[in-house]
Amino acid sequence: MPREFQIPFELRHLVYFREVGQRLHFRKSAEALAIAQPALSRAVAQLESAVGARLLNRTRRGVELTPAGRLLLERVEPALRGLAAIPAELKALVSGEVGHIRIAFTGLAMATVLPGILREFHRRHPGVRLELSESPTASQLTALEAGEIACGFFHPDGPTPHLHTRLLLRERNGVLLPVSHPLANRPTLRLRDLADTPFVLFPRTHNAGFYDRVLAAFATAGVTPRIAEEIWPRANGVGLVRAGMGATFMAPSEARPLPSEVAFRPLSGPAPESRVVLGWPQNPAPDAALAAFLAIASA
Amino acid sequence: MPREFQIPFELRHLVYFREVGQRLHFRKSAEALAIAQPALSRAVAQLESAVGARLLNRTRRGVELTPAGRLLLERVEPALRGLAAIPAELKALVSGEVGHIRIAFTGLAMATVLPGILREFHRRHPGVRLELSESPTASQLTALEAGEIACGFFHPDGPTPHLHTRLLLRERNGVLLPVSHPLANRPTLRLRDLADTPFVLFPRTHNAGFYDRVLAAFATAGVTPRIAEEIWPRANGVGLVRAGMGATFMAPSEARPLPSEVAFRPLSGPAPESRVVLGWPQNPAPDAALAAFLAIASA
DNA sequence: GCCTGTGATGCCGTACGTGCATCACCCCGG
DNA sequence: CCGGGGTGATGCACGTACGGCATCACAGGC
Numbered sequence: 001m002p003r004e005f006q007i008p009f010e011l012r013h014l015v016y017f018r019e020v021g022q023r024l025h026f027r028k029s030a031e032a033l034a035i036a037q038p039a040l041s042r043a044v045a046q047l048e049s050a051v052g053a054r055l056l057n058r059t060r061r062g063v064e065l066t067p068a069g070r071l072l073l074e075r076v077e078p079a080l081r082g083l084a085a086i087p088a089e090l091k092a093l094v095s096g097e098v099g100h101i102r103i104a105f106t107g108l109a110m111a112t113v114l115p116g117i118l119r120e121f122h123r124r125h126p127g128v129r130l131e132l133s134e135s136p137t138a139s140q141l142t143a144l145e146a147g148e149i150a151c152g153f154f155h156p157d158g159p160t161p162h163l164h165t166r167l168l169l170r171e172r173n174g175v176l177l178p179v180s181h182p183l184a185n186r187p188t189l190r191l192r193d194l195a196d197t198p199f200v201l202f203p204r205t206h207n208a209g210f211y212d213r214v215l216a217a218f219a220t221a222g223v224t225p226r227i228a229e230e231i232w233p234r235a236n237g238v239g240l241v242r243a244g245m246g247a248t249f250m251a252p253s254e255a256r257p258l259p260s261e262v263a264f265r266p267l268s269g270p271a272p273e274s275r276v277v278l279g280w281p282q283n284p285a286p287d288a289a290l291a292a293f294l295a296i297a298s299a
Numbered sequence: 300m301p302r303e304f305q306i307p308f309e310l311r312h313l314v315y316f317r318e319v320g321q322r323l324h325f326r327k328s329a330e331a332l333a334i335a336q337p338a339l340s341r342a343v344a345q346l347e348s349a350v351g352a353r354l355l356n357r358t359r360r361g362v363e364l365t366p367a368g369r370l371l372l373e374r375v376e377p378a379l380r381g382l383a384a385i386p387a388e389l390k391a392l393v394s395g396e397v398g399h400i401r402i403a404f405t406g407l408a409m410a411t412v413l414p415g416i417l418r419e420f421h422r423r424h425p426g427v428r429l430e431l432s433e434s435p436t437a438s439q440l441t442a443l444e445a446g447e448i449a450c451g452f453f454h455p456d457g458p459t460p461h462l463h464t465r466l467l468l469r470e471r472n473g474v475l476l477p478v479s480h481p482l483a484n485r486p487t488l489r490l491r492d493l494a495d496t497p498f499v500l501f502p503r504t505h506n507a508g509f510y511d512r513v514l515a516a517f518a519t520a521g522v523t524p525r526i527a528e529e530i531w532p533r534a535n536g537v538g539l540v541r542a543g544m545g546a547t548f549m550a551p552s553e554a555r556p557l558p559s560e561v562a563f564r565p566l567s568g569p570a571p572e573s574r575v576v577l578g579w580p581q582n583p584a585p586d587a588a589l590a591a592f593l594a595i596a597s598a
Numbered sequence: 599g600c601c602t603g604t605g606a607t608g609c610c611g612t613a614c615g616t617g618c619a620t621c622a623c624c625c626c627g628g
Numbered sequence: 629c630c631g632g633g634g635t636g637a638t639g640c641a642c643g644t645a646c647g648g649c650a651t652c653a654c655a656g657g658c
Contacts, residue, residue: 006383011310012646014382026605039647041606053389057583058605059655067398067586068389075385079378083313084305086374090352090367099366284356287366311615325636335617340637342615357636358624 011083013047014076016040017055021073024063098127099289102149104140105132106207107233109153109276111254113168117297124296128289136206136232144281150290151280151297157209162282166298169253169276174266176238176255177247181263189265191221198228198246200237213272214249220270238262249274310382312346313375315339316354320372323362397426398588401448403439404431405506406532408452408575410553412467416596423595427588433532435505443580449589450579450596456508461581465597468552468575473565475537475554476546480562488564490520497527497545499536512571513548519569537561548573 019029020040030037048055055069065073092098105114118130135143140152144163156165175189177197183189204211218225228246231237237248242261251274255264278297280286286294318328319339329336347354354368364372391397404413417429434442439451443462455464474488476496482488503510517524527545530536536547541560550573554563577596579585585593 007310007314007379008386009310011306011308015306027603035646036648037605038607038649042646045606051386051389053393062604064583068392071392072385072389075381075388079381080306082374082378086371087307087350089374090350090371093367093370094352284363326634334615336636337618337638338616344637361635 008050009047011080013043013050014080016043017047018073018076018080020044020056020063021065021069021076024065026063092127094288096125096128096288096292099287100129100131101151101290101293102131103133103151103153103293104135104143104149105153106137106140106155106276107134107235108155108251108254108274109169110134111235111256112251113276113297114153117293121293121296125289125292128293134233137209138205138207140279144279147281150286151278151294153276153278155207155210156275156277157207160277160279163279164282165277165279166294167275167277168297169251169274171251171253171274172267172271173249173251173274174255174264174271175247176241176250176258176262176264178241178244179261179263180244181247184263184265186265188268190269191218191267191271192223192269194225194247195223196226198226200229200231200240200246200248201227202232202234202237203230206232210272210274217270217272307349308346310379312342312349313379315342316346317372317375317379319343319355319362320364320368320375323364325362391426393587395424395427395587395591398586399428399430400450400589400592401430401432402450402452402592403434403442403448404452405436405439405454405575406433406534407454407550407553407573408468409433410534410555411550412575412596413452416592420592420595424588424591427592435531436508437504437506439578443578446580449585450577450593452575452577454506454509455574455576456506459576459578462578463581464576464578465593466574466576467596468550468573470550470552470573471566471570472548472550472573473554473563473570474546475540475549475557475561475563477540477543478560478562479543480546483562483564485564487567489568490517490566490570491522491568493524493546494522495525497525499528499530499539499545499547500526501531501533501536502529505531509571509573516569516571 016029016033016035019033020026023029023032026040026044027037030040033040044056051068051072053068053072054066055072057064057066089098118132121128121130133149135152137154137157140149140154141157141160141163143149144152153168156167175194177184181197183193183197201211201214215225226246229240231240234248234250235254237250238259240246241248242259249272250264252264252266254274258264278294280290280294315328315332315334318332319325322328322331325339325343326336329339332339343355350367350371352367352371353365354371356363356365388397417431420427420429432448434451436453436456439448439453440456440459440462442448443451452467455466474493476483480496482492482496500510500513514524525545528539530539533547533549534553536549537558539545540547541558548571549563551563551565557563577593579589579593
């Protein structure tokens with residue numbers, strides 16, 4: 001044996017000793033361990049020699065623990081219990097029963113697809129802890145690149161290298177405007193009607209893709225929009241619209257409960273589109289918990 | 300292999316895996332473990348097979364932990380640290396550096412020999428915890444028999460089977476009496492002078508040996524004592540003497556600080572004798588800590 | 599007194615952990 | 629583009645030590 005680092009015995013010795021230390025009977029312990037009695041005697045003797053202390057007092061009728069044996073048993077029992085539990089723990093981990101996943105999302109994702117996904121995942125994998133954090137698309141992309149999050153729900157913004165993506169939501173936006181707005185009484189609007197209306201958008205850096213689609217839609221309609229305010233997160237734009245500071249774009253899904261001072265109107269003709277994408281790194285390969293989450297989220 | 304109960308791997312596997320899991324490099328880890336690299340590869344592969352999970356992702360330039368590997372490492376490290384500490388712990392125990400000893404004593408022992416012994420033992424063996432409890436001789440003898448205490452300081456009371464004993468103190472008693480007593484002005488007293496003086500003793504059941512020696516001393520002196528009160532522990536007798544309720548016997552050593560209302564007078568002629576004995580069971584053999592204590596106490 | 603039951607010991611086969619040599623593969627540099 | 633250094637994996641042969649079987653030494657009991 002070249003050297004047994006730090007620990008001069010093996011688990012076998014401890015398991016055997018625990019049995020004898022509890023039963024105080026070599027033959028019965030050997031039977032319980034499914035080995036022959038001499039092997040057990042040898043193993044215990046080896047352990048005693050390894051730790052440099054007598055662990056058992058052998059009398060002719062039975063065995064009793066020495067103080068050293070009591071101390072060792074006291075130390076060994078929890079250690080063995082812990083080690084014995086490891087395979088099951090790992091099994092639970094690789095099967096996706098337990099684990100934790102760091103997930104980022106945008107406000108739109110939380111307003112649309114995310115709640116249903118979370119509910120279903122939690123129902124099927126209650127042992128997996130989710131760390132959820134709202135952050136803009138651009139931040140999610142760098143976090144994914146750095147491995148800080150396992151997956152993200154964001155809004156696509158051109159190509160996403162090193163990522164797998166799955167399109168979860170794609171909705172033509174409508175317009176949210178104050179009920180006091182002259183166009184608020186029409187059932188649908190066209191972009192070109194809104195040339196003079198000031199718009200509340202968000203900083204382009206936060207989701208350049210959508211931002212550019214908004215401008216493209218205006219261009220297609222032949223008008224140039226007036227950008228009055230920028231705000232983030234997008235949902236807060238409702239407050240500005242409500243305050244009469246302008247209109248904003250919104251997907252129908254996120255315009256569900258609205259204050260009475262604002263109105264949501266679909267667009268006919270060109271319209272910007274909101275997209276929610278689930279993205280995760282191509283490598284390393286997702287662990288079991290993440291794989292299960294991705295499967296449910298993509299369903 | 301007949302069956303490896305509960306735990307499908309050996310400490311060797313865990314030690315090896317910990318090294319690789321920390322260094323993330325097979326060759327360097329093998330060198331640090333003083334084994335060849337192939338042996339390490341095999342051992343880790345065996346562990347992975349045993350726990351049913353890939354623990355390391357082998358890439359061509361280095362190694363990285365899988366989630367399962369991280370979890371296992373997290374579990375294994377404290378376990379190995381605990382197990383590695385065991386030999387030293389046992390060594391400390393058998394060498395008597397640590398441990399604990401249950402000790403019983405009587406008030407007289409605490410008033411005489413015990414403080415010096417405790418001080419010296421604690422100086423030489425600071426890691427040994429002492430559980431001290433005052434209890435009468437008879438209780439100590441049954442506690443020793445039952446193995447409830449490791450040794451006792453008591454007053455011998457006839458033969459003590461199954462015990463080793465060591466006589467630590469043997470003092471002729473004097474008499475403690477109120478200063479108002481007619482005999483208080485004599486420098487020494489004789490028992491026969493005290494025939495009419497009421498005495499405060501203790502229940503005979505608590506130390507029949509001494510009690511009988513008191514009566515024997517009176518008999519030798521040709522008088523019959525008047526037993527007025529019984530009290531326990533003995534030291535409380537001082538209070539009764541101070542209250543003028545009678546006299547009592549006392550060893551010179553325990554009559555050091557006395558209230559001014561009482562006086563201690565040596566006896567000439569027959570006198571009862573106080574004996575303090577250290578006793579401990581003949582078997583089981585004393586452990587290292589107890590042996591060290593006995594050696595110091597007997598010195 | 600023998601018989602039963604305890605743990606320890608002698609002997610031997612074999613399984614398995616090990617080292618050496620080599621392989622398969624990839625990155626990197628000329 | 630091709631070779632050299634470096635990674636971990638694999639084939640093979642050796643030695644050890646673990647385990648089983650048989651037996652020993654010893655104490656208690658109807």
